[in-house]
Amino acid sequence: MPQEKALSVLQNTFGYTQFRGHQGDIVQHLIEGHDALVLMPTGAGKSLCYQIPAMVRSGVGVVISPLIALMQDQVDALTELGVRAAFLNSTQDYETSRSIEQDLHSGTIDLLYVAPERLLMPRTLSLLQSLDISLFAIDEAHCVSQWGHDFRPEYIKLSVLHQLFPRTPRVALTATADAQTRAEITLRLQLEEAREFVSSFDRPNIRYTIVEKNNGRAQLLNFIKNEHAGSAGIVYCLSRKKVEETADFLNKNGINALPYHAGLDIETRAANQARFLREDNLVMTATIAFGMGIDKPNVRFVAHLDLPKSVEGYYQETGRAGRDGAPADAWMAYGLQDVVQQRRMIAESEANDEFKHTQFTKLDAMIGLCETIDCRRVHLLNYFDQASSACGNCDTCLHPPKAMDGTQLLQKLLSTVYRVKQRFATGHVIDVLRGIDSERVQQFRHDNLSTFGIGKEISEAEWRAVVRQAIAHNLLTVDFEHYNALLLTELARPVLKGERTIKLRLYQKPLKTKRSSSPYGNIQDANLSDLEKAIFAALRSWRFKTAQAHNVPAYVIFHDATLRDIAIEKPTRLSELRGLSGLGEKKLDNYGNEILEVVAPFIH
Template sequence: MPPLTALSVLQTTFGYPAFRGHQGDIIQNIIDGHDALVLMPTGAGKSLCYQIPAIVRRGVGVVVSPLIALMQDQVDALNELGVKAAFLNSTQDYETAQDVERQLRAGALDLLYVAPERLLMPRTLDLLQSLDIALFAIDEAHCVSQWGHDFRPEYIKLSVLHEQFPSVPRVALTATADPQTRAEIALRLQLTEAREFVSSFDRPNIRYTIVEKNNGRAQLLNYLKAEHAGDAGIVYCLSRKKVEETADFLSKNGIPALPYHAGLDISVRAANQARFLREDNLVMTATIAFGMGIDKPNVRFVAHLDLPKSIEGYYQETGRAGRDGAPANAWMAYGLQDVVQQRRMIAESEAGDDFKRVQYAKLDAMIGLCETITCRRVQLLHYFDQSSEPCGNCDTCLHPPKAVDGTEQVQKLLSTVYRVKQRFATGHIIDVLRGIDTERVQQFHHAELSTFGIGADASEAEWRAVIRQTIAQNLLTVDFESFSSLQLTELARPVLKGEQKVKLRIYEKPVKTKRTANHSSANVQDANLSDIEKAIFAALRSWRFETARAHNVPAYVIFHDATLREIAIEKPTHLNELRGLSGVGEKKLDNYGAEIIEVVAEFI
């Protein structure tokens, strides 16, 4: 039998004809015994970068992953391909864990998935010392960064792998890391000598849209009914209460939705996650507790009803859409309260001043992305030190916003804040500007101010947009120790003196557009299929659903939609005609080839 090569494993086991991007170089680097730090966007094939070397090299590849809830599905997917994989985590009983350890000692496994907490136990480390280890893969490596959006303290201790297994190659992988996080990963995991592979962060199939929030849930409902009827998607909310209320709201309005957050019973979380992975038309409303490592390829949208804390978090979460490469949407409703709420959370946290400064900077970058009048993709990629041309596929490219000289409006706002002695919050400031004689205005005699009513020509919503942008430009800040009062910053002085101009974005009501195939849907690529190909594709999906249910795995573990479409187009009548189609490896050909030919034959 000829020796295994990376390319032969890719083709015969995984069913792909060629490597994409840096995959081939990364895999060969690890096969040759060298360390690597890999930054690759979601859906670009990170897993292959450690799975193939683990199969080619002698011994077992140990994958360190925080995703206990998903390990079963990951192992099931590998077993479907004929790869000998197992996991060790706290969900297993004693007998099951003992059986996995026996397989390890017998050299019967290609890959072992293990949570960092389990790996760091002395018993586990002793077990690994007795084995041939092909490699260590540290997945979701951004979790090591204390400055990042998903810090896991146990990840810092993973430097033990370098100390106890110095001759075993290690690869750290993540889809999300700005330069600061990247440097911290290398330092804390002792990978400063590792070769870095940085792929493009661009996900060109994702359309980014950020709308001004006026009634977030209603806006979301209208958007989903117009653009994503029957699609699978994820809706992120900041609080557990909002998660449950949003799931209930969507369900009552005809969109099947389930909640997911850390406060739910673990059995409920597991059941909801399993349903989402296995069913095609469910929406998961969730906190950020949900999503990392979700392999579901046909998530057609990710929506945010609250502002993420950072661009890294936003990129990670939106990256769960469109893993299959088909068009997908990232939609967010954003308003003044989001800015105030996120700043309050940082201000009231018990973190040190250095940490708070970093978090404020990350939040400012996120707000800048929301308020930009230029291409969102350009700004998003710039954050990760990557240049780009305007994409033509985000809301600011498709419907360019207007920017005007807002100096006079901002001066009116800043003057009013100054004249009320910087002691009042947004609502009261707007009442004074618009000349609304409330009881509170009367109480403090603010109708006598020279700025009372000078903004009566603008609505409350317009003034909220001005305030939000003024805060985003750091001309105003919010004092949370003084009832969220608005206060001037040093940068406000030259604006008040007329020495500096201020540009403001004009927010207009979005234009309703007809749904098109360019806006993603469950059948987004079907327009290119003939009638008979659509019929074959539908029949293959039905066959896949029944097969997945019989195997108790998500449908995409059997085959992705992209593979079924290719089969529908090629219409194979013999097994050899299936061989070589993307996603059809030898094991799947043996297991399912005859059934697929039978399904296709009904239409020919």
């Protein structure tokens, strides 16, 4: 029976005892020849959903992946498991491509990875039409949507698969898509008849923290040194220049960091990515050009020094932390300038009004997540139409922020913006509020205004927080054509007249805390005895050398979770290794005796 064969492949090839969540249903659905749209969070096992049906069904499974740079690692990981996999892309010479094509014709390949650009070439389409195709898997399917966060124009043309291969099942997979993006995936890829499988978007092992930005790089350094010293992590920045400067700053302060952005040459990007995948204590500072498809399981934190454009993008990027299920952090420093900068980028773009409106709406949702005084996870999951309760594992749950009636402060702010005739930026407005007798205040005689000094009891940082929240509540907007002047919106009128009250988040100075008693300290050693820690360390050392010899990332050999299970089990015979998670028959044959040799000195 196909279902029994699928379970056998799961256990004997991939080393897992049973399917998780929707995996089993998706696998069965595809084996039966039906189309599917799969939304499953990063680290939940999307790959198995198409890999196993491709191996069970007759023919070769074709995986469309947007990232040429990662195909080698994906194929290496499958080869380690004994799966017959290959890729076709522009990095290969003619002879190599020709050899793979011959293997495809002879039926000796189960999975073929190909970029959309390569797939759409007439030669490739002709090749595929001459083969028995078991299924098409369109990975990172949100790339098809102009409303998504990683739009790739070539993805739109993948509807050709439905036209040329109408009887071959197709599965589109993504880690995140809101309702609008999901609808466009269905439309563009002609998946109207496809069954949707939507898993929970919750990643309970990730702790979400958003701090008031006050020297973001210094805050980042404090966060890494106090909570993730020696860990692998990703730091996202908005600009290429900031990526370079942040990497340099971290290196000068003892954090091993590399930059990654589209402005670097291909060789440098590939080398930096390879190092990140293979080393355990490296921090990658990057633009959003980095990360899609990254399968590194032990990324312990993802940090943002700039505000993401959307909740979708934020969720996708933070989801690269903690793929192994162990505790991980999603940390962000956020301030007024982030809001202004993102709004300016949308306003000054060449997009049409509809697109701008959508981007503003997505940005407002992201700002709402930053400003919430409730559980961040509840707010995040609600964006994806998933109900939940307070998680106890985000900053607003662990250190509940205080809310206050901010109506009077807002009235002071809005009145001052009105009295300076909506022609001045935040800094000048705050000077007037605080009664700062600056040269510009004197120049425009704003020291004579009735609102001059009415907010002198509030610090500049506190007023900036009020301005930021006023923009978040759409009471103020920014005139980018006139020196970032603050402008009143129609929603400001009822607040000024006292017809509407608004709660604000009370400003709190950034806390410098170290979670010494939390499970975030030493992930690898958590809950292990001294003997088990020693075995685990020895296994990691053996894995590192083995991975170097095979020229693959360490996690391709084994995940930390598997090594921890081995350390706890303390096997003395091969039979005691069989059945451990992540240890299939091929890996047992390849590495079983070596593992026993590593463990033996600690037992005897």
